[in-house]
Amino acid sequence: MLSIKNLHVSVGDKPILKGINLEIKPGEIHAIMGPNGSGKSTLSHILSGKSGYTVTEGSATYQGKDLLEMPPEIRAREGVFLAFQYPVEIPGVSNVYLLKAALNSIRKHHGQSEVDAMDFLTLVKGKVRLLEMDEKFLYRAVNEGFSGGEKKRNEILQMAILEPKLCILDETDSGLDIDALKIVSEGVNSLRSPDRSFVMVTHYQRLLDYIKPDFVHVLANGQIVKSGGAELALELEEKGYSWLEDAEASA
Amino acid sequence: MSASTQEINNLINQEYKQGFVTELETNTFLPGLDESVIHKLSKIKNEPEFMLEYRLKAFRHWQTMKSPEWAFVKFDPIDYQSISYYSAPKRKEDGPKSLDEIDPQILEAYKKLGIPLDEQERLAGVAVDAVFDSVSVATTFKGKLKDAGVIFCPISEALRDHPELIKEYLGSVVPITDNYFAALNAAVFTDGSFVYIPKGVRCPMELSTYFRINAANTGQFERTLIIADEGSHVSYLEGCTAPMRDENQLHAAVVELVAMKDAVIKYSTVQNWYPGDKNGLGGIYNFVTKRADCRGANSKVSWTQVETGSAITWKYPSCVLTGDNSVGEFYSVALTNNYQQADTGTKMIHIGKNTRSTIVSKGISAGKAQNTYRGLVKVLKSAENARNYTQCDSLLVGDQCGAHTFPYIEVKQPSAQVEHEATTSKISEDQLFFCQQRGLSAEDAVSMIVNGFCKEVFKELPMEFAVEAQALLGLSLEGSVG
Numbered sequence: 229m230l231s232i233k234n235l236h237v238s239v240g241d242k243p244i245l246k247g248i249n250l251e252i253k254p255g256e257i258h259a260i261m262g263p264n265g266s267g268k269s270t271l272s273h274i275l276s277g278k279s280g281y282t283v284t285e286g287s288a289t290y291q292g293k294d295l296l297e298m299p300p301e302i303r304a305r306e307g308v309f310l311a312f313q314y315p316v317e318i319p320g321v322s323n324v325y326l327l328k329a330a331l332n333s334i335r336k337h338h339g340q341s342e343v344d345a346m347d348f349l350t351l352v353k354g355k356v357r358l359l360e361m362d363e364k365f366l367y368r369a370v371n372e373g374f375s376g377g378e379k380k381r382n383e384i385l386q387m388a389i390l391e392p393k394l395c396i397l398d399e400t401d402s403g404l405d406i407d408a409l410k411i412v413s414e415g416v417n418s419l420r421s422p423d424r425s426f427v428m429v430t431h432y433q434r435l436l437d438y439i440k441p442d443f444v445h446v447l448a449n450g451q452i453v454k455s456g457g458a459e460l461a462l463e464l465e466e467k468g469y470s471w472l473e474d475a476e477a478s479a
Numbered sequence: 480m481s482a483s484t485q486e487i488n489n490l491i492n493q494e495y496k497q498g499f500v501t502e503l504e505t506n507t508f509l510p511g512l513d514e515s516v517i518h519k520l521s522k523i524k525n526e527p528e529f530m531l532e533y534r535l536k537a538f539r540h541w542q543t544m545k546s547p548e549w550a551f552v553k554f555d556p557i558d559y560q561s562i563s564y565y566s567a568p569k570r571k572e573d574g575p576k577s578l579d580e581i582d583p584q585i586l587e588a589y590k591k592l593g594i595p596l597d598e599q600e601r602l603a604g605v606a607v608d609a610v611f612d613s614v615s616v617a618t619t620f621k622g623k624l625k626d627a628g629v630i631f632c633p634i635s636e637a638l639r640d641h642p643e644l645i646k647e648y649l650g651s652v653v654p655i656t657d658n659y660f661a662a663l664n665a666a667v668f669t670d671g672s673f674v675y676i677p678k679g680v681r682c683p684m685e686l687s688t689y690f691r692i693n694a695a696n697t698g699q700f701e702r703t704l705i706i707a708d709e710g711s712h713v714s715y716l717e718g719c720t721a722p723m724r725d726e727n728q729l730h731a732a733v734v735e736l737v738a739m740k741d742a743v744i745k746y747s748t749v750q751n752w753y754p755g756d757k758n759g760l761g762g763i764y765n766f767v768t769k770r771a772d773c774r775g776a777n778s779k780v781s782w783t784q785v786e787t788g789s790a791i792t793w794k795y796p797s798c799v800l801t802g803d804n805s806v807g808e809f810y811s812v813a814l815t816n817n818y819q820q821a822d823t824g825t826k827m828i829h830i831g832k833n834t835r836s837t838i839v840s841k842g843i844s845a846g847k848a849q850n851t852y853r854g855l856v857k858v859l860k861s862a863e864n865a866r867n868y869t870q871c872d873s874l875l876v877g878d879q880c881g882a883h884t885f886p887y888i889e890v891k892q893p894s895a896q897v898e899h900e901a902t903t904s905k906i907s908e909d910q911l912f913f914c915q916q917r918g919l920s921a922e923d924a925v926s927m928i929v930n931g932f933c934k935e936v937f938k939e940l941p942m943e944f945a946v947e948a949q950a951l952l953g954l955s956l957e958g959s960v961g
């Protein structure tokens with residue numbers, strides 16, 4: 229699905245990612261943890277096509293294609309989805325309007341006709357129920373006046389409707405209360421399938437109790453300093469990151 | 480990569496879709512303006528004597544005036560002697576009695592603009608007056624309106640058929656001395672629409688006028704007068720387009736509305752005159768005076784405008800709230816791109832008791848355009864308990880354009896409440912990237928964000944126009960992101 233090789237990324241003259249290697253196969257869940265400022269969001273952004281970053285070395289291949297060459301909307305239409313750490317507000321544009329425009333642009337890309345209005349409503353309402361949201365959110369402006377947790381839940385609603393292939397969740401769990409975390413996790417779990425992969429950026433073991441990752445990677449100072457199975461997250465919870473950074477520094 | 484600020488500035492390759500020219504035989508005056516031209520104009524239009532006098536008085540006054548310089552717009556002085564003041568398609572008789580007599584070329588032109596005039600294809604529920612250069616070429620559904628007692632005809636026809644109404648109301652809202660362009664218009668106006676809704680009548684359909692400038696080197700001086708008698712209702716729409724030309728052309732219109740006791744007038748404009756090319760060459764100078772007098776108690780006038788065209792727009796649709804409890808509203812979207820300039824807004828003059836006004840202005844600037852809101856809220860001593868609410872929002876697309884807000888507030892009555900809110904925002908790169916990450920192209924994203932920004936105004940437009948207005952905004956912004 230996704231193959232990242234020796235990826236180096238800078239902002240201006242400042243190197244942020246310093247040689248990332250990551251292989252993600254269809255159906256896998258990879259958790260990425262690591263201290264603040266280590267480059268997790270940068271990795272999410274570079275994969276989804278945000279401007280302002282320079283790739284100085286390395287490559288990222290998605291479904292056999294050069295991901296870094298594709299414009300962001302093409303990546304989205306090809307199935308790359310980013311649930312934002314800080315979702316933006318779009319005043320005056322209703323959630324349901326955005327969802328429909330997004331779904332139709334993806335369908336068009338795949339040579340499908342526009343979604344039928346009734347089918348669309350049925351689909352959307354089903355997902356709203358799955359995520360235990362109030363239908364009123366559909367008709368409110370995108371994220372405008374939403375609480376932090378509501379915004380995060382709204383990201384997952386979009387993901388559930390657009391059914392991407394590669395889902396990148398940047399700290400979706402931060403800001404969610406305990407019940408919401410459970411609901412959102414169930415939503416994510418319902419989307420698990422053998423041909424869909426997840427990259428979950430998180431600071432907390434708690435999320436991984438609900439969504440069990442196949443791999444856990446620790447990103448520190450722009451590099452993956454340690455990879456392991458789900459048990460690595462437990463170890464991190466206990467010991468923090470310093471032992472890894474120290475190990476790296478002395479390596 | 481997603482659109483960066485730099486790319487947002489890489490502007491326009493949009494084609495102005497209405498930029499075609501119709502080849503016609505015309506009857507056109509030689510350029511130039513003096514009293515003999517006014518005599519000739521009045522004669523060719525077969526006007527009653529009082530009109531000629533009205534025009535001459537206006538012309539003499541205009542000659543004593545100076546072109547206004549207070550607006551936030553820049554243009555070279557206009558040479559009024561180089562403009563032709565009358566241009567009309569040639570016709571056999573005194574004017575077509577039925578559509579069969581209209582030049583098929585003209586019918587074709589309107590068809591291309593999406594305004595079919597022939598019987599079978601007419602817009603259902605909308606009566607259209609089609610003004611082509613200096614004359615009205617067709618008015619649809621006249622019969623049906625007549626049955627309801629509604630008069631909807633070219634103003635030149637009203638001058639001949641309803642002189643008593645013209646005498647009473649023409650210039651009663653915008654006097655000839657009002658301003659430079661209004662005086663010029665009073666002297667040389669050629670056509671426009673006239674509407675009279677009798678007492679207690681709810682106009683059975685939307686009325687609309689479609690203005691088309693076709694001839695080169697002519698000015699269009701449109702004059703519209705709408706009178707809503709006691710307890711009547713009317714909704715009126717106007718649309719405007721012109722060919723693409725390298726020269727600037729002048730459109731100096733005057734619109735007067737009179738609302739009597741309990742009457743309601745809703746006036747909507749979708750203005751899409753040729754805006755000039757991407758280097759600022761050509762385009763229409765849209766210098767317009769629009770004013771409503773809410774003369775009777777409980778009357779209401781609501782102006783809704785979507786201004787996307789013209790090289791320069793200078794207009795302030797206003798309400799004089801004379802009657803007690805009368806209501807004035809102004810909803811505006813003004814979009815400027817490339818080198819377009821707009822200085823637009825409104826005046827709400829509160830005279831009667833308990834008068835209320837609402838102003839919602841949405842200005843969008845892209846490219847190197849300048850967009851100015853200028854509004855006056857004036858509450859006279861007599862206007863006890865007057866209320867005004869003003870909301871004035873500006874949206875910038877890119878970083879080479881400008882938005883300016885000049886609110887003037889004069890309150891002489893202590894019980895009045897006047898509220899003003901203003902915001903300026905930019906389409907952020909984060910918003911664009913978010914939309915792109917959901918699969919939308921940068922252009923669709925900008926168009927969606929701008930439409931969202933304008934939502935409060937669009938919901939005031941009649942259905943038929945709301946769709947057109949949204950599409951127009953999308954078109955006018957085409958090429959505004961890389």
Ligand SMILES: Nc1ncnc2c1ncn2[C@@H]1O[C@H](COP(=O)(O)OP(=O)(O)OP(=O)(O)O)[C@@H](O)[C@H]1O
Binds near residue numbers: 242
């Ligand atoms: N546009 C930018 N300009 C300058 N520095 C930047 C920019 N974007 C990111 N950085 C820097 O790159 C580093 C990595 O940032 P990033 O947001 O990827 O961290 P993160 O791992 O997601 O952190 P957090 O856990 O706090 O979300 C930080 O030091 C940050 O300040």
Ligand SMILES: [Mg+2]
Binds near residue numbers: 268270313398399
């Ligand atoms: Mg982050």
